[in-house]
Amino acid sequence: MCGIVGYIGNRESQPILLEGLKKLEYRGYDSAGIAVFTEQGLEITKTVGRLANLEGRLSDEPLRGTVGIGHTRWATHGKPSDANSHPHADESHKFSVVHNGIIENYLELKEELLQQGHRFVSETDTEVISHLVAVEYDGDIVKAVQRAVGKMRGAFALAVLTEYEPERLVAVRYASPLIIGIGDGEKFIASDIPAILEHTRDIYILNDGEMAVLTRDAVELMTIEGNFIAKDVFHVDWDLITAEKAGFDHFMLKEIYEQPKAYRDTMRGRISEDGRSVVLPELNMTPEILRGINRVHIVACGTAMHAGLVGKTIIEQLARIPVETDVASEYRYRSPIITPDTLVIVVSQSGETADTLAALREAQRCGARVLAITNVVGSSVAREADDVIITLAGPEIAVASTKAYTSQLIAFYLFGLYWAQTLGTKTADEVAHILAAMQSLPEQVEKILAQAETVKAVAEEISKHSNLFFIGRGLDYAVALEGSLKLKEISYIHSEAYAAGELKHGTLALIEDGIPVIALMTQEELYEKTLSNIKEVKARGAHVLGIINEGHEAEAAKSVDHQFAIPRTLTLLTPALSVVPLQLLSYYASLALGHDVDKPRNLAKSVTVE
Structure with missing residues (x-):
């Protein structure tokens, strides 16, 4: 841009x-x-x-x-x-x-x-x-x-x-x-x-x-x-x-609405003209190199780390390669097992995050190949990595990341599919099917944004509380972590995200009458189990907002107080949609509290010190 x-x-x-x-x-x-x-x-x-x-x-x-x-x-x-x-x-x-x-x-x-x-x-x-x-x-x-x-x-x-x-x-x-x-x-x-x-x-x-x-x-x-x-x-x-701000009240809101374009831009030129394969000419990795990798470490900080958690599932499901995820500030200090057959993927919006850079250098010192996913050409991460996928989100002004995060997801989908087609772990028809669904994502995000007023009403109610929880299973848990981070970093409301199946292992003790719970339930194979977890918190007085797939409205209405339905897509792709209402929720909650949405207290856009 x-x-x-x-x-x-x-x-x-x-x-x-x-x-x-x-x-x-x-x-x-x-x-x-x-x-x-x-x-x-x-x-x-x-x-x-x-x-x-x-x-x-x-x-x-x-x-x-x-x-x-x-x-x-x-x-x-x-x-x-x-x-x-x-x-x-x-x-x-x-x-x-x-x-x-x-x-x-x-x-x-x-x-x-x-x-x-x-x-x-x-x-x-x-x-x-x-x-x-x-x-x-x-x-x-x-x-x-x-x-x-x-x-x-x-x-x-x-x-x-x-x-x-x-x-x-x-x-x-x-x-x-x-x-x-x-x-x-x-x-x-x-x-x-x-x-x-x-x-x-x-x-x-x-x-x-x-x-x-x-x-x-x-x-x-x-x-x-x-x-x-x-x-x-x-x-x-x-x-x-x-x-x-192009008529928007804040840069954050503008950047939320720029996500359909960021999706299109990050995909543009990386999908073959017939829509059946991924093309990544910027990578130096030959098919032989990709076939020789037997493990992956994804390393990042904050929101980029949450993108990495989704990336873990993407790579494991598509390429069938085992993946570990690490917070960059901890990576070097646990003496990770790194071999020449390890691919380390570092994720950074700015490409200048100090902890991520230190992890990159440690990985290369130990002989690993490093792939960077970053939004900034010419950044330190982009220069020093062996391979780079640039996310074409354009500059992000608001401190709270939105379009950079979702563009990182698109980059992971593209790389996962590229690897899968190289290894043959997905057939050509399967790759084409996923790519077709990916190319529908921008229009589906636009459909979500058209319902922003629905989220605003719930956010204004949430802003009256000092504590709340996010729950989800599988990829929904990864998105719940990002939703929770967004809310607390700009609204200053204390929130925590938990794997829904862990509620009975301690978290239920914190549920009290009227406390808000944001429940993500977009993973179809886990829908019934998540619904059972929702009933557990409802029985203890929680006020629940359910993020669901279209088609579950009537059933979910029996168990939740409010619901927001995202357009139907492949289960693997739901994070690219389900996070958008959570971004809006955070934005409107912060707005209701009168905070500086674009510049939250104590935070900076790029963390360049350890």
């Missing part, structure tokens, strides 16, 4: 582009850059690191001109570096592009261009676009972009300019957000409204498959195929702070 801006008008473009990028830096902060038409022609300044680095460079050597594009990067293809920073240009330096998204077939396109004699200076998919547009150019930048886009597969929001036509900017949207701002004698391109709100409140919101051609005095809207279209102007009446 990157941020792009563009400007054409009569004012100096550099300060407008930089101000826009500041408002978009939450979308990525690995690098930043701008391209501007100057008296000397098209000039580009870009640098790795935060936007401040770019501002420092431009303060010494400003780019003067009234047309330009800019970019702040969340790295996907290629590590954070000056060369991989946007904007990108072709060899002639006459065409420049900024891009948000992923071009799935960029390697295929790059190979064709290399055979034609093109030379590339970066590892990115975006540089391919600039070369492709240059090849297609025949005097009309709009048609060149249309032809280039016709050869691309994936997700992209583009801003394109060429020195040959300095009076036009071209913008394209396909599966990545893009808006056009309308000013008097000036026009704007941006990934999100905050970038241009200081200059205009009138915008066009592009839909997938649409493009815009901007001049100082007009905006032409059309489809990628070249058919002209008309759109209503959207007038923004939000204040700037609200706009940065």
